Amino acid sequence: MSTTNLDSAAPSAIPAPTTNIRVGNTPMALHRPIPRRLLGVWAHPDDEAYLSAGLMARVVAAGGRVTVLTATRGEKGTDDPDRFDADTFGAEREDELRASLAVLGVTDVRLLGRRDGECDLGGDAPMVDVIAAAMDELDPDTIVTFGPDGMTNHADHRAVCRWTTEAWTRRWHGDPATIVGGPASAGDLLYATVTNEFAARNRELHDRLGIFGDFGDGQPRSVTRDRVALGCALSEHELDRKRAALAEHASQTTGLAEVMGEQVYRTWYREETFRRPTATELARAAAPATTADPTAVTPPAKPAAPMLELAA
Numbered sequence: 001m002s003t004t005n006l007d008s009a010a011p012s013a014i015p016a017p018t019t020n021i022r023v024g025n026t027p028m029a030l031h032r033p034i035p036r037r038l039l040g041v042w043a044h045p046d047d048e049a050y051l052s053a054g055l056m057a058r059v060v061a062a063g064g065r066v067t068v069l070t071a072t073r074g075e076k077g078t079d080d081p082d083r084f085d086a087d088t089f090g091a092e093r094e095d096e097l098r099a100s101l102a103v104l105g106v107t108d109v110r111l112l113g114r115r116d117g118e119c120d121l122g123g124d125a126p127m128v129d130v131i132a133a134a135m136d137e138l139d140p141d142t143i144v145t146f147g148p149d150g151m152t153n154h155a156d157h158r159a160v161c162r163w164t165t166e167a168w169t170r171r172w173h174g175d176p177a178t179i180v181g182g183p184a185s186a187g188d189l190l191y192a193t194v195t196n197e198f199a200a201r202n203r204e205l206h207d208r209l210g211i212f213g214d215f216g217d218g219q220p221r222s223v224t225r226d227r228v229a230l231g232c233a234l235s236e237h238e239l240d241r242k243r244a245a246l247a248e249h250a251s252q253t254t255g256l257a258e259v260m261g262e263q264v265y266r267t268w269y270r271e272e273t274f275r276r277p278t279a280t281e282l283a284r285a286a287a288p289a290t291t292a293d294p295t296a297v298t299p300p301a302k303p304a305a306p307m308l309e310l311a312a
């Protein structure tokens, strides 16, 4: 699909690019090699596990480096706020985040200090600065984050997409229409997405549990397979790791796993898929704030009940 920006002096521990993987019975091209320096930018503890646990584990196994930035401590991610003081609960979720990443071999996790459900408060600029500074420090070859749909349409998730995309656009200075995929110096910006097959396979499940209820039709925004720039179809062994990482987010995942049933829950996000931004999305991110998409500015999100939120 486009060039990647891996150094020519890749260490021998890095496997050669995979050219084909299988998703169920479907051969699926993997359009780029395993990242060597992966940066994930997410909103709440557990976002990273659902959407990129398998990818992170692969990067670590290949000798690469992973850093996770998490905007909030997810302190409102409880359906029993009377029982949990927000600060105490936030500390618990931070512990869960670190324990979950430890399962995957990831130790570099940084909290960005926004409040759960309030990522739109305080302005975008400070967060863009922090994320841009992290990109300058870490020089990631791959950056994964939410797309403009926020996966679940959660306002915090959409804010993280906005910040990260704007930070990334600072690293290039060309015409957005011509650089989809990004120049080598900026790293490859990838948005977490799901395929049409995922949406169809889980349609009844999503309807029943209301996981994507923040969308009018209750369904995730999905793409055709040819839009997937990086896909990880997890093996059983990798699924074991991902499930163990999710289990560390016990305050968020135990109840949902019970409602779904263990086997369904375990294989729900068995395929982690990412797409590149479109030229329109990049142009919007690069536009002055006065001409930005008005829908990009949203009121604070009400914290979703953890049972029904993919990743709060």
Ligand SMILES: [Zn+2]
Binding pocket: 043, 044, 047, 154, 157, 310, 311, 312
């Ligand atoms: Zn979330």
